[in-house]
Amino acid sequence: MFKAKIRSEVLKEVIDVIATQVDEVKFTITTSGINAKAVDPAHVAMVDITLDKGAFEEFKAKDTEMGINIEKLREVVKLTKSGETIAMELDEDHNRLVLSLGNITRNMSLVDTAGMSDPKIPGLNLAAKVTLELDELRKGLRAAEPVADHIALIADENNFELRADGDTDFSSLTLVKDQLVELSCKEKQRSLFSLDYFLNMIKAVSSAQNITLEFGNDFPVSMDFTFADSKGKVSFLLAPRIEND
Amino acid sequence: MMPQDWTEKYRPASLNEVAGNPKALGELKRWAKQWEEGIPKRRAVILAGSPGIGKTTCAYALAKDMGWGIIELNASDQRNFEAVTKVATAGALNQTFSDDGSYLSTTEGGRKLILLDEADNLFGNEDKGGIQAIVKTISATRQPIILVVNDLYGLTRRSSVIVHICTTIKFMKITKPSIISTLNKIAQKEGINVPDAVLSGIAVHVAGDLRAAIRDLQSLAIGRDDLMIEDLGSLGYRDPHDSIFSALYTIFGTRDFEKALSATRNLDEDPKILALWVDENLPLAYRNPIDLERGFNALSRADVFLGRVYKRQHYRMWAYAKPMMTAGVALAKAKEITSHGRYQFPNWLRKMKSSKPARNVRKSLVRKLGRHCHCSDSEVRSSFLPYFEFLYRSDHEYRLHTSFRMDLEPKEIAFLLDVKDTSKGVKDLIKEVKLMQDEFATPGEALFAGYGSDPSKTNKENEKENGKGKENEKEKGKKKKDHKSDKSNKLVVKKNTDAKDDPYTTSIDDATQDAEDVADLDDELEEDDAPSQAKLFDF
Numbered sequence: 001m002f003k004a005k006i007r008s009e010v011l012k013e014v015i016d017v018i019a020t021q022v023d024e025v026k027f028t029i030t031t032s033g034i035n036a037k038a039v040d041p042a043h044v045a046m047v048d049i050t051l052d053k054g055a056f057e058e059f060k061a062k063d064t065e066m067g068i069n070i071e072k073l074r075e076v077v078k079l080t081k082s083g084e085t086i087a088m089e090l091d092e093d094h095n096r097l098v099l100s101l102g103n104i105t106r107n108m109s110l111v112d113t114a115g116m117s118d119p120k121i122p123g124l125n126l127a128a129k130v131t132l133e134l135d136e137l138r139k140g141l142r143a144a145e146p147v148a149d150h151i152a153l154i155a156d157e158n159n160f161e162l163r164a165d166g167d168t169d170f171s172s173l174t175l176v177k178d179q180l181v182e183l184s185c186k187e188k189q190r191s192l193f194s195l196d197y198f199l200n201m202i203k204a205v206s207s208a209q210n211i212t213l214e215f216g217n218d219f220p221v222s223m224d225f226t227f228a229d230s231k232g233k234v235s236f237l238l239a240p241r242i243e244n245d
Numbered sequence: 246m247m248p249q250d251w252t253e254k255y256r257p258a259s260l261n262e263v264a265g266n267p268k269a270l271g272e273l274k275r276w277a278k279q280w281e282e283g284i285p286k287r288r289a290v291i292l293a294g295s296p297g298i299g300k301t302t303c304a305y306a307l308a309k310d311m312g313w314g315i316i317e318l319n320a321s322d323q324r325n326f327e328a329v330t331k332v333a334t335a336g337a338l339n340q341t342f343s344d345d346g347s348y349l350s351t352t353e354g355g356r357k358l359i360l361l362d363e364a365d366n367l368f369g370n371e372d373k374g375g376i377q378a379i380v381k382t383i384s385a386t387r388q389p390i391i392l393v394v395n396d397l398y399g400l401t402r403r404s405s406v407i408v409h410i411c412t413t414i415k416f417m418k419i420t421k422p423s424i425i426s427t428l429n430k431i432a433q434k435e436g437i438n439v440p441d442a443v444l445s446g447i448a449v450h451v452a453g454d455l456r457a458a459i460r461d462l463q464s465l466a467i468g469r470d471d472l473m474i475e476d477l478g479s480l481g482y483r484d485p486h487d488s489i490f491s492a493l494y495t496i497f498g499t500r501d502f503e504k505a506l507s508a509t510r511n512l513d514e515d516p517k518i519l520a521l522w523v524d525e526n527l528p529l530a531y532r533n534p535i536d537l538e539r540g541f542n543a544l545s546r547a548d549v550f551l552g553r554v555y556k557r558q559h560y561r562m563w564a565y566a567k568p569m570m571t572a573g574v575a576l577a578k579a580k581e582i583t584s585h586g587r588y589q590f591p592n593w594l595r596k597m598k599s600s601k602p603a604r605n606v607r608k609s610l611v612r613k614l615g616r617h618c619h620c621s622d623s624e625v626r627s628s629f630l631p632y633f634e635f636l637y638r639s640d641h642e643y644r645l646h647t648s649f650r651m652d653l654e655p656k657e658i659a660f661l662l663d664v665k666d667t668s669k670g671v672k673d674l675i676k677e678v679k680l681m682q683d684e685f686a687t688p689g690e691a692l693f694a695g696y697g698s699d700p701s702k703t704n705k706e707n708e709k710e711n712g713k714g715k716e717n718e719k720e721k722g723k724k725k726k727d728h729k730s731d732k733s734n735k736l737v738v739k740k741n742t743d744a745k746d747d748p749y750t751t752s753i754d755d756a757t758q759d760a761e762d763v764a765d766l767d768d769e770l771e772e773d774d775a776p777s778q779a780k781l782f783d784f
């Protein structure tokens with residue numbers, strides 16, 4: 001059983017985040033909220049998104065799951081304006097989700113979850129932790145975009161650098177400890193990532209102020225942020241480029 | 246709840262459990278081992294073989310054996326080949342998260358197998374771009390790639406590079422004893438009684454397709470514990486779809502008339518294409534010069550009949566052509582041989598395809614010249630074109646005037662001068678022609694000192710109305726027809742042009758019946774042999 005009301009901009013952010021990885025997703029619903037995990041088709045990136053029941057206007061649920069086509073859901077959300085409320089109810093007998101927005105009712109058939117992968121999030125030990133303003137990160141990525149198709153995240157005790165080395169040009173965003181919300185890193189860490197993926201994920205973030213990056217040496221990066229008054233939590237994972245072997 | 250598909254339920258988890266093809270499995274394992282010591286020279290393998298013999302299964306089993314992650318991409322669940330290439334490339338250059346929640350780093354041997362299933366169908370009608378993108382991905386990949394194909398030639402005809410950068414591993418059909426023993430194991434696990442005769446009946450019926458065998462067994466066993474020999478009757482008939490390679494293999498191997506003839510019965514290939522295949526591969530199969538001579542003799546007889554088919558549009562002649570090129574060739578040899586089976590795609594077809602743009606330019610040029618010289622295309626090609634080309638190249642004044650009068654396109658000029666159509670010489674000439682056009686408003690005066698034809702104005706206008714595009718023959722054909730009907734009152738005036746063009750138009754419309762390749766070939770045959778002329782007389 002699942003019956004809830006949610007503000008349209010919160011649902012939109014959930015959709016944007018998941019759409020960076022997959023077209024279809026399985027939501028796991030519990031009494032305390034909903035969660036979805038997805039890995040992209042190339043198995044290079046993952047997302048783990050949790051929406052606490054507090055993020056909903058109303059929330060009533062028992063443990064269940066539902067498979068959703070993200071693009072279909074996006075079309076429904078597009079019908080609403082920010083601030084409007086969408087009511088959702090899972091109709092398990094007919095295997096569909098009933099959405100109501102204003103005077104519109106939309107029945108959406110669910111996707112069979114049997115064939116969907118159920119990715120687990122790996123436990124990683126990441127040595128560097130950097131929290132910075134999302135706008136700073138965006139600027140750094142924008143600077144890197146014309147230069148190269150990959151970026152390096154570098155951190156040491158006092159600095160964080162986002163660096164792109166192209167064939168002829170390079171770009172760098174360097175922030176010292178004072179300019180960061182948080183920096184904890186004992187020794188120098190560096191990993192290289194696909195800029196495409198990085199940008200794609202960052203573009204999906206709309207309401208967060210700060211974002212926390214955790215990474216290591218030639219190791220994945222996790223990007224964590226909250227939304228919907230900290231009632232929603234997102235953790236992106238991105239595997240590094242293969243540099244040499 | 247649907248009962249689980251047995252092909253899934255009993256899918257082998259390790260290469261050691263895979264039935265059949267020991268040699269191919271060994272090769273696959275050796276390739277995988279190389280990845281443990283860094284990136285091998287061949288970064289991708291192609292697994293080729295008919296459906297249902299375990300190619301995809303092997304890829305999954307290999308990944309499991311090696312502790313690799315796997316991503317499977319195929320034509321059906323991705324939107325298009327671009328999406329497939331994008332995902333494959335991303336997968337090929339980055340490290341991996343596996344489904345079971347671990348992070349696989351290549352520095353610790355944790356790789357990800359990129360499986361391109363049905364790779365021969367992946368590119369749809371995309372001719373070159375798609376396959377080149379995959380070639381690029383393979384050259385750059387830092388993760389192992391496996392391409393699975395039913396029809397190897399479906400892949401290699403698009404790019405010959407791909408065979409050079411990949412190791413090709415051929416999977417053979419599963420032998421009858423292997424099928425029987427696999428079915429037996431499944432029957433035991435399912436607790437059903439199946440007489441040996443039934444197992445062997447299924448094995449014969451599926452002709453080496455193990456997946457079909459397992460499905461057949463499951464369908465027979467629904468809701469029962471004992472099977473009887475009579476049950477086999479409900480299996481129905483499976484129409485085998487042969488490949489050109491297996492047909493060639495039979496023709497070159499056997500000395501049995503009936504066998505050789507029936508080798509092509511289930512083959513979806515035009516006789517003239519088949520003749521080209523035989524022609525290309527006959528010298529590869531027959532080593533004895535006497536066999537070879539007699540073989541080609543039979544084939545040439547077949548070709549005579551094929552020629553009659555096209556000349557007279559008399560398709561009954563196929564009944565003579567086909568036995569000559571199959572059984573005739575087969576019986577030409579003194580004794581049966583075991584052919585080694587490395588057959589090739591007909592070179593002539595390949596060349597024809599790649600030279601098509603150039604030939605189209607020549608065709609339109611010849612057509613224009615013919616109009617002015619008042620003679621047929623083949624006459625222009627054999628008698629006029631060489632001299633015209635010489636004059637055109639050596640005399641600037643002549644070049645300028647003929648270009649102007651025949652309204653030559655840049656490509657045609659480039660063809661005559663044997664340079665690129667973007668070259669300076671062509672551009673300069675076109676500028677001069679433009680100037681002339683401004684000066685004399687109407688091109689189309691007498692050519693060849695007025696000795697040729699005197700193309701009337703109507704003629705010229707007619708051509709312009711129909712659009713200049715010679716490149717789109719079919720569309721032109723349609724337009725011509727419309728044109729003809731709405732201006733039928735003027736038909737007398739233009740009889741000259743219509744009579745000339747219509748046989749082409751209709752013959753091209755006829756050719757749309759078949760696959761595009763064949764249609765292309767029709768054009769080619771018409772152009773290079775006599776039949777188009779013959780048809781002209783028919784008309």
